[in-house]
Amino acid sequence: MNTQRLLHALDEVSYWSGKAFAWLIVALTFVVSIEVFKRYILNAPTAWIFDLNSMLYGTLFMMCGAYTLALAGHVRADFVYIYLKPRAQAALDLILYLLFFIPGILGLIYAGYGYAADSWRIGEHSTVTAEGPPIYYFKTVIPIAGALVMIQGLAEILRCIQCLRTGAWPARLEDVEEIDVVDTQLSHSEYVDEESRRAAMETAHAIDEAARHRSVMEESVVHEVAIKKDEQNKL
Numbered sequence: 001m002n003t004q005r006l007l008h009a010l011d012e013v014s015y016w017s018g019k020a021f022a023w024l025i026v027a028l029t030f031v032v033s034i035e036v037f038k039r040y041i042l043n044a045p046t047a048w049i050f051d052l053n054s055m056l057y058g059t060l061f062m063m064c065g066a067y068t069l070a071l072a073g074h075v076r077a078d079f080v081y082i083y084l085k086p087r088a089q090a091a092l093d094l095i096l097y098l099l100f101f102i103p104g105i106l107g108l109i110y111a112g113y114g115y116a117a118d119s120w121r122i123g124e125h126s127t128v129t130a131e132g133p134p135i136y137y138f139k140t141v142i143p144i145a146g147a148l149v150m151i152q153g154l155a156e157i158l159r160c161i162q163c164l165r166t167g168a169w170p171a172r173l174e175d176v177e178e179i180d181v182v183d184t185q186l187s188h189s190e191y192v193d194e195e196s197r198r199a200a201m202e203t204a205h206a207i208d209e210a211a212r213h214r215s216v217m218e219e220s221v222v223h224e225v226a227i228k229k230d231e232q233n234k235l
Contacts (some may be wrong), residue, residue, distance in 0.1 A: 003162055004170055010155035011070045011173045017148055018067020024060040028053065048133050051126040055138040062145035066152040070172070090163035097157050105150045112142030 031052060039045040068074055081089060118124075119136035126132030162170050 003158060007155050007158055007162075007170055008173055010151055010158075014066035014070035014148060014152040014155075015173060018064045018070070021060060021063035022067075024056050024063075028056045028060065031056065047129040048126070048131045051128055051133050051135075055133075055135065058138065059141050062141055063148070065145055066148035069149060069152045069156065072172070085167075086163050086169055087167055090160040090169070094157060094160040094164070097153060097160065101153050102150075105146055105153060109143050109146035109150065112139070112146055116140045116143055 031049065035046055035049045035053075081092065084092065116136065116139040119139040123134070124136050124139075125134050159170050
């Protein structure tokens with residue numbers, strides 16, 4: 001198995017786990033809607049619903065961490081980073097992964113496993129309310145989420161090494177992004193002709209690619225290429 005196939009295999013684990021647990025937002029919406037109806041219409045609130053909402057949202061937040069990392073979607077203080085060439089970006093990322101990411105996630109997995117094991121051993125329930133639900137299931141999410149993020153982190157480290165070798169960032173798996181929404185909206189618009197739609201999509205793709213581990217200089221080059229192609233087609 002070559003490096004690119006290995007990266008895609010690791011990405012797939014993060015993608016599908018994130019998409020699977022993203023459905024918790026539907027469950028959370030349903031639970032909140034039912035509780036609002038019970039509380040304000042039937043005047044019969046549920047005492048432990050706040051605990052359940054917190055556990056659903058916490059599980060959603062933690063289990064989608066690896067998915068977000070696979071999309072390079074975490075917040076980055078990139079006021080310096082974006083001006084670096086890909087190899088410099090990869091070197092910086094690799095140093096930060098080794099110094100901070102690996103120790104931090106290992107600590108999360110280790111501590112999370114201890115919390116979960118203790119919670120299962122005592123049959124822990126929430127103490128926020130008298131009828132608090134069991135929370136040992138929820139605490140089990142901590143080490144599992146940490147393990148998924150660690151797997152994706154190893155994929156990101158491989159990406160850094162590959163970029164240092166080749167000078168270019170390896171491709172990521174495609175996913176439904178905002179750019180796809182833009183394409184759908186433009187394709188169904190009655191006020192945008194085909195040439196304008198294509199030019200807008202080329203610019204959008206250039207910006208999207210620039211946002212995925214590319215420097216500002218590369219962004220401007222891609223943008224200029226898209227403009228030149230559009231001018232040539234008009235001629």
